Amino acid sequence: MSEDDERIIIGRGTWIDKLASEMVEREKQLGRDTSLLKVESGLGASGIPHIGSLGDAVRAFGVKLALEDMGYKSELIAYSDDLDGLRKIPEGLPSWLEEHIGKPVSLIPDPFGTHESYGMHMSSILLDGLDKLGIKYKFQRARDTYQQGLLKNQIHTILTNSERIGRQIEEMVGQEKYQKFLPYYPVCAKCSRLYTAQSYEYDSDRMVVKYRCVDTEIGSRMLKGCGHEGEADITKDLGKLAWKVEFAARWHAFDIRFEAYGKDIMDSVKVNDWVSDEILKHPHPHHVKYEMFLDKGGKKISKSAGNVVTSQKWFRYGTPKSMLLLLYKRISGARELGFEDIPALMDEYNELEDIYFGKIKLDNEAKLVKSKGIYEYVNLLNPPKAAPTHVNFRLLIELCRIYKDDRTSKVIKKMVEYGAIKNPEPHIEELITLAGNYADDFEEQETGEIQIDDSVKTALRKLVDILSADNEPEDLQNTIYNIAKENNVAPKDFFMALYKIILGATRGPKIGPFITDIGPKKVAQTISKHI
Template structure:
């Protein structure tokens, strides 16, 4: 196939330049293209897939897999005219192995253990089943982000016969799959293991029982159920499902998946999935892994435990763009995912956005996280206020009224108005929520000693005639007062933050004065020092 077809309107010089950009989505997209030998797959498109286990409330890790895969997909589309699709596949036919801590009436759900997730009543009473509820929650969020994806349900694939050919094919290769799996298991597990899990004809539960015999021609297996009765069932039409590792490989084969990423906990299993896929006759996708997210205690976040942050919690406090940046950076480094990381990530997003708008070199723009977060559709306006500065403004104003905060911000941000900049709107709403929930309860205003009190009063006097001066000049004045009064500058700023803001740290103080205003800052000093 001509390269002009693969690369569309891009010249070869353009493509060679593009490949010099070492942004990880472009690197991975190039690997996929090489694996395909620059050819369109026989199915007519490149398939990107993400997997979701709906055993508990969706968390940010689940979202991260979709947003990162989308970044690779969009990078691939920059390089090639080959059509692409993204399947978000839910393993909702899995049996419930553990009751999540995050559902109501947890004790009542013990009787549903081992039933498929789509055969268990919805504990929230809003959907057809537990699995349907979890799927809906994930889809709602993905839709709110505008992802282009196709949701796929394992229950539908199995019960509608969409996996039938692949399942019968796997039955023919039963011994080869067992040869791959058994060395990975302990002696006790080996004695009962089967890659096929029959759905019990009496209870509807997913059974982990050994297979006595199999009929490849008719596509059936024979097994002993939990009561010792010998049963024969079809592997087709949802009467069986596969163990999760063989299921991975079977799905890759059946759908001809070209790209899949997964968490580090799957890294040791990646070669197993690939071997099973190849036994069935598929090449297996290009794969990459990402490090796991940790909670505040350094433990892996879990859907069933409900530790770490939920998607909705992040968005209560910060713009969605900051969450996308969190997913982009340090892909293969374990990162803590809890409330304290939010302000830093918002400010880093703003830093990258502003740098992107200042950058004139196109290739350097393509290397920016901003390009891959927004898939080339970049917000037109930069933002010249940080999240940390907003937090301190809300603190100084002691308000949860957005209109009050906007009065200050509109002066600072070139007459920006509420409703005109969605990023700024989200930052202000988030900062107010974050301040109320995490900052205000822990404020501890320091009582100044005589030296600190005198220096802060001197600062108040020094800035009273500096109306209209930029932040840099105000910052220099703060420095001057600190040095004049023989402060170690670190201790000087710590005193300012502690006495005036009730915190051990804060923003550049000159920027804060410019935002809050000279007169307001003087009144705040007078109030804190009870002048």
């Protein structure tokens, strides 16, 4: 690629624009109608939805926005797989759910007693997160989809080609079971379980499958079948296609042109692409593979494990914009994620806003365009006309640690004293509430490793000695300034080092009074960890 090619900026300069552009180009090459370009996101309903589940829909919505920005009409379908069977009980949920293992989650009672089923409760958590983020979608339930026969033609075509599909699945991914039975699971009419009801014959004239309910291995456990033998009508009875073919049926039925996927279902996507292209004669959608979010221990964040980072918990500590920034910054690369990432994302959003409104200058044109583009997508392509007053979120957290009673008024008073704000504003009060929640719920965090040169370290050691003493200097601000000068360190570099150590930022309030408010000895301990 030439340097000129590398400088070509697509749309607003983000990965979202590039993806939408590639998708449109592919549609043109396929010669398909582009009057409505539908994108899809699958919503898992078998466990507590985490940010990874939410991210799939948020990113698909970003592609929808980019397509509309290019002049195309687009729609996001949020498909809830509420016919999926419950494989294990998510941590923290009642043990009585054990009797419902293997049943579709839309047939299991809601353990919280607030929705018609377990599946709708889990879906509602995810939809609530999307609503709070401002994501617009068309909600489609699997249960309705199958009961209304919306996939009946696709199911019929797939079942009449089941032998060919079974051979192809073995050839592509080494899985032999679909040569033994059909890639369709009825819900057993007697025990209501899904995976134990193995369909072995399809009557194409009557559009019914014959099945028997047998012992089946689910994950690492054996699930007992009830022995019932029966028939299920694919046009109206409850049942679902196996994952290896269901995506293809949905893509065809709903005319989906884009769907992202996680690397954990790569094999299923590979097979579904083939089924869509070769069996249903519907070119598979444009894809992008995204990496998974990991917890801070490097493990995959799981709906069934106890390491779930939900949008509801996130919004206790951070704004919807901070989450959108997390999801729109990039799509590739596995990322460790925890609530401790929120302060950095809150301040990073402010920095992007300053770039967008020209308060921070960038010399690199491509980086400037991309930064502005990400900011626009985080604001769902409807950015504000002017930037609100910014406050350093880590500064608010530190002040909230100091002031617990009458917190909002005291923190605002202190911010005015620091010159960080001129007057109280509603959005600052909201930020103080978030910062207060964070300060109350989390221990103080150490800032990451900071590069400090030797002359600055020498000056910091002198400051630590003074801050550790019982008698505090009358004018700490002036003392800090003099320590810098005496050690041939530019005061601004010394102050910046202190801001990085205390706040993880390059600037902040007047440093002397701020250290006095936090507590000199406490700050001395924090500085000591970096020198």
